[in-house]
Amino acid sequence: xxxxxxxxxxxxxxxxxxxxxxxxxxxxxxxxxxxxxxxxxxxxxxxxxxxxxxxxxxxxxxxxxxxxxxxxxxxxxxxxxxxxxxxxxxxxxxxxxxxxxxxxxxxxxxxxxxxxxxxxxxxxxxxxxxxxxxxxxxxxxxxxxxxxxxxxxxxxxxxxxxxxxxxxxxxxxxxxxxxxxxxxxxxxxxxxxxxxxxxxxxxxxxxxxxxxxxxxxxxxxxxxxxxxxxxxxxxxxxxxxxxxxxxxxxxxxxxxx
Amino acid sequence: xxxxxxxxxxxxxxxxxxxxxxxxxxxxxxxxxxxxxxxxxxxxxxxxxxxxxxxxxxxxxxxxxxxxxxxxxxxxxxxxxxxxxxxxxxxxxxxxxxxxxxxxxxxxxxxxxxxxxxxxxxxxxxxxxxxxxxxxxxxxxxxxxxxxxxxxxxxxxxxxxxxxxxxxxxxxxxxxxxxxxxxxxxxxxxxxxxxxxxxxxxxxxxxxxxxxxxxxxxxxxxxxxxxxxxxxxxxxxxxxxxxxxxxxxxxxxxxxxxxxxxxxx
Ligand SMILES: Nc1ncnc2c1ncn2[C@@H]1O[C@H](COP(=O)(O)OP(=O)(O)O)[C@@H](O)[C@H]1O
Ligand SMILES: [Mg+2]
Numbered sequence: 001x002x003x004x005x006x007x008x009x010x011x012x013x014x015x016x017x018x019x020x021x022x023x024x025x026x027x028x029x030x031x032x033x034x035x036x037x038x039x040x041x042x043x044x045x046x047x048x049x050x051x052x053x054x055x056x057x058x059x060x061x062x063x064x065x066x067x068x069x070x071x072x073x074x075x076x077x078x079x080x081x082x083x084x085x086x087x088x089x090x091x092x093x094x095x096x097x098x099x100x101x102x103x104x105x106x107x108x109x110x111x112x113x114x115x116x117x118x119x120x121x122x123x124x125x126x127x128x129x130x131x132x133x134x135x136x137x138x139x140x141x142x143x144x145x146x147x148x149x150x151x152x153x154x155x156x157x158x159x160x161x162x163x164x165x166x167x168x169x170x171x172x173x174x175x176x177x178x179x180x181x182x183x184x185x186x187x188x189x190x191x192x193x194x195x196x197x198x199x200x201x202x203x204x205x206x207x208x209x210x211x212x213x214x215x216x217x218x219x220x221x222x223x224x225x226x227x228x229x230x231x232x233x234x235x236x237x238x239x240x241x242x243x244x245x246x247x248x249x250x251x252x253x254x255x256x257x
Numbered sequence: 258x259x260x261x262x263x264x265x266x267x268x269x270x271x272x273x274x275x276x277x278x279x280x281x282x283x284x285x286x287x288x289x290x291x292x293x294x295x296x297x298x299x300x301x302x303x304x305x306x307x308x309x310x311x312x313x314x315x316x317x318x319x320x321x322x323x324x325x326x327x328x329x330x331x332x333x334x335x336x337x338x339x340x341x342x343x344x345x346x347x348x349x350x351x352x353x354x355x356x357x358x359x360x361x362x363x364x365x366x367x368x369x370x371x372x373x374x375x376x377x378x379x380x381x382x383x384x385x386x387x388x389x390x391x392x393x394x395x396x397x398x399x400x401x402x403x404x405x406x407x408x409x410x411x412x413x414x415x416x417x418x419x420x421x422x423x424x425x426x427x428x429x430x431x432x433x434x435x436x437x438x439x440x441x442x443x444x445x446x447x448x449x450x451x452x453x454x455x456x457x458x459x460x461x462x463x464x465x466x467x468x469x470x471x472x473x474x475x476x477x478x479x480x481x482x483x484x485x486x487x488x489x490x491x492x493x494x495x496x497x498x499x500x501x502x503x504x505x506x507x508x509x510x511x512x513x514x515x516x517x518x519x520x521x522x
Contacts, residue, residue, distance in 0.1 A: 065425050084434075092431030102426035106444050115440055116430035161426075168430060 013041040015074070016172055016203045017062060022071035024057060031057050033227040035071070039205060039220075041171075044198050046214040046235075047207045049224035050250060055207040058224070059174045062205070063094045076171060092120055095165030099177040101157045103149035109136070109160050110145040113167045120168065128167075135163040139193050155186030159193055166197075173197065175206040209254055215239065223247045288491075297491060304492050307483060324479030325500060331397055331475060332465050336458055338401035343408025343454075348438070350413055361409070368406035373467060376403060381471045396468035396475075404461050408454060415450035416442055448519055455512045459505050466501075476500060 017039040024032040032054050039045050047055050060066040061073060064080050064087050073080045075090050104112050113132035117123040123131070136142040139159035141152075149157055158178055165173065175194065179187040191213045198204060198217040208214065214221060214235060221238035223231040223246070231238065231247045242248050292299070307319045349361040368376070377399045385395040419442050427437035466477035480497040484490045 063429055065428060088431050088433060091429055094429070096425075096429035098422060098426065100422055102420075102422035104423065104426070104441055104445075116432055119436040119440065120431045120433070165430070 095170035324476035342405030346409035347412035
């Protein structure tokens with residue numbers, strides 16, 4: 001597991017995401033403070049940190065579910081601005097998986113998956129459905145295609161949500177604590193799908209506290225606290241020799257569980 | 258949840274029925290007393306003629322049927338316009354456009370804070386000559402614009418009740434705002450919108466009687482004309498009241514059925 005930055009003279013893959021001096025406020029509250037982060041194509045970044053440290057806010061800025069006030073964000077070389085056309089185009093390249101799944105409850109699993117390809121890509125219905133079935137196979141629930149989300153377990157719902165994102169063939173995937181709302185026995189089935197995705201070379205940013213998963217897939221670990229990126233390192237260094245005291249404290253708390 | 262609505266006990270049902278019967282008897286007594294005091298001459302036998310007459314084996318429809326048809330026409334056209342207007346105004350209020358939001362706000366405040374009768378006269382005497390509208394369309398548009406303001410708030414509340422995560426999921430998939438409304442938000446909001454919107458339809462039927470003041474020949478205008486021709490005010494107004502009831506009660510039942518089914522979900 002080599003980290004590109006540590007290998008001098010290596011040809012680096014192009015930048016997928018670049019965040020420069022990002023600040024964000026909620027009213028008077030300074031939620032993100034001078035965030036700098038570059039994610040290269042195929043890189044897997046795991047973000048951790050205490051609750052309220054700004055992890056969600058940061059990754060939601062990347063597909064502009066949150067608007068930033070200061071600094072610049074580039075996705076695949078395109079800067080995020082107020083231009084809605086650009087934002088919609090960028091969102092089609094960036095998939096997102098939420099803690100609460102956010103499946104469409106009035107649509108079947110299959111319809112959840114085909115909606116965006118049908119509407120946003122104007123894909124013919126038959127193609128969209130075969131694409132959807134392909135991804136349902138990959139998350140191992142093709143037999144649930146005709147059901148409604150509420151008829152599925154939490155783990156199944158989250159796998160549907162991942163498949164729904166993948167149907168848009170995104171180049172980047174963002175995960176915001178995808179297993180935090182799940183019963184413990186369902187966490188593994190979701191992580192397995194994410195590990196598969198990582199193996200295939202998907203560019204990923206995952207906010208998660210599943211440190212076993214982080215050690216398996218992460219190229220880079222990012223620790224956030226109080227709206228700042230406190231530490232960013234390859235997982236070997238991050239877990240064995242964290243530099244900051246705040247990181248040490250956090251890791252000791254989370255790994256003792 | 259199930260024990261919130263306990264079945265009423267046998268006793269209270271009987272008490273309720275008794276109360277209701279007493280109330281009806283009281284009303285009848287008051288009417289009869291009043292009629293006796295006035296020396297009123299009941300002519301119920303003439304009322305069927307106001308619906309239809311058969312002359313030489315041919316059915317001739319009476320004024321109450323014509324009035325009913327006009328009332329149904331006016332309310333259905335207005336209802337369609339009300340729904341469209343309500344939806345558009347709700348979407349404007351929720352849009353990013355500042356001028357759109359202010360326009361919607363101005364419309365809502367102006368319409369909801371002035372009497373319908375004033376609006377009707379204003380439209381009839383000021384706007385309809387300008388736009389060349391006849392009385393019928395003035396009536397239809399006034400009603401639609403009035404009820405549309407209330408429908409807009411119903412739509413807005415329904416749309417806002419759809420969880421934020423649904424918008425975010427749609428946005429993150431790259432759906433346009435239009436697709437998000439059409440495929441994700443409105444299909445979920447409609448379940449919340451339908452019961453109060455049907456209620457708004459009921460108001461519309463009731464409010465439609467106001468168009469008689471600009472001499473549109475709706476049910477109520479026909480009734481007024483009949484009364485001035487025949488002086489049968491009791492019979493005619495009771496009959497017309499019953500006709501409005503017959504239109505509205507099925508809708509009221511529909512509302513409670515929908516609400517009941519939603520709660521069951
Ligand atoms: N919409 C919002 N309005 C106001 N404050 C918010 C909003 N969203 C998040 N915050 C605040 O910003 C901080 C960071 O939130 P968040 O990014 O959700 O943290 P994390 O995901 O790390 O738990 C928290 O203190 C939270 O209360
Ligand atoms: Mg969070």
